[in-house]
Amino acid sequence: MNGKKLQQTAAECAEGLPGTALEHPFxxxxxxxKVRGKVFMLTTDVTGEPLVILKSAPDEAAALREQHAEITPGYHMNKRHWITLHGGDSLDRGLVEDWVTDSYDLALDSAPRSRRPAART
Structure with a gap:
């Protein structure tokens, strides 16, 4: 999946999750x-290539970096808890959607229960 398609797929998935908001604070x-004020995904082209940056559990982040050349530590983020996706052949739509959803869930888990959106179906 090329970089622009990667960003488009990730954005479409993020926008379909309950309680999300797109902001431009930087x-x-x-x-x-964000979901309930918590960042779960960033996309940018500031490095000259399209990037998608996601939250990830530390053990899973390390495993993903070993399995996929297109995954590196989080760009300008905590390297243990964030990953960066670059366009490449080993990434497909299903994997990207799973990782965006996992990132969303991690961010949502850190939000107070009273601020969480209704359960996903």
Whole structure:
């Protein structure tokens, strides 16, 4: 999946999750997706290539980096808890959607229960 398609797939998935918001706190070059005020995904082209940056459990992040050359530590984020997706052949729509949803769930788990959206179906 090329980089632009990667970003488009990730954005479509994020926008379909309940209670999400798209913001630009770091300028127009950064799309920041949040759930209840918690960041779960960033997309940008500031490095000259399209990137998708997601939350990930530390053990899973390490495993994903070993399994996929297109996954590196989080760009400008905590390297243990964030991953960066680059366009490449080993990434497909289903994997990207799963990782976006996992990132959303991790961010949502850290939000107070009273601020969580209704359960997903």
């Amino acid at each position: 300028g127009e070059e950064w799309d920041v997706h």
